[in-house]
Amino acid sequence: MGSFKLGKMTMRSLFSKPATVRYPYEKRDIEKLFPHMRGHVVNDMDVCILCGMCQRACPVGAITVDRKNGDWTIDQYRCIQCAHCVHECPKKCLSMDVHPAEATTELYVTKEHKDMPAPAAKKPAAGAAAGAAKPKPKLTPEQEARVAEARKKAAAKKAAAAKAAAEGESAEA
Numbered sequence: 061m062g063s064f065k066l067g068k069m070t071m072r073s074l075f076s077k078p079a080t081v082r083y084p085y086e087k088r089d090i091e092k093l094f095p096h097m098r099g100h101v102v103n104d105m106d107v108c109i110l111c112g113m114c115q116r117a118c119p120v121g122a123i124t125v126d127r128k129n130g131d132w133t134i135d136q137y138r139c140i141q142c143a144h145c146v147h148e149c150p151k152k153c154l155s156m157d158v159h160p161a162e163a164t165t166e167l168y169v170t171k172e173h174k175d176m177p178a179p180a181a182k183k184p185a186a187g188a189a190a191g192a193a194k195p196k197p198k199l200t201p202e203q204e205a206r207v208a209e210a211r212k213k214a215a216a217k218k219a220a221a222a223k224a225a226a227e228g229e230s231a232e233a
């Protein structure tokens with residue numbers, strides 16, 4: 061019975077296609093065979109806003125976001141293909157390409173660039189703007205006289221206080 065089964069398997073193997081391919085001469089269509097494979101991270105820079113969320117989410121520090129210079133960088137050889145950055149991206153511009161990163165003998169990082177719009181000029185503070193816009197009220201001659209009188213009185217009071225203070229100091233000495 062056992063030898064019959066073995067013979068059947070042998071015959072099937074002889075006439076069926078091999079399970080392997082002659083890589084690298086022959087390559088499999090991994091997009092079709094493994095549509096959910098996590099090959100490497102790609103970023104659609106047209107949509108990316110360089111918010112830095114992916115950098116903060118990455119557990120191995122493979123992503124660097126330089127918003128000031130408009131650079132988004134990933135070290136594909138540090139990345140562990142966990143796809144956490146893909147899930148955390150608020151703009152959904154990150155995705156996992158099914159193809160693995162290129163095999164290489166030299167490590168390198170992938171840098172993407174985007175020209176970010178210049179930051180908007182700061183608006184003046186509300187108080188300062190209001191102060192600048194408000195013109196000084198024009199006084200009538202009577203009001204002018206009252207203001208001059210008040211200033212004179214204040215100056216006299218200040219001078220008297222200063223004199224008293226000076227006299228107190230000389231008495232102490």
Ligand code: SF4
Binds near residue numbers: 103109115152
């Ligand atoms: S989280 Fe998304 S939008 Fe933000 S920097 Fe990363 S890729 Fe760009």
Ligand code: SF4
Binds near residue numbers: 123134
């Ligand atoms: S897939 Fe994971 S390890 Fe790779 S960059 Fe994204 S968060 Fe980092």
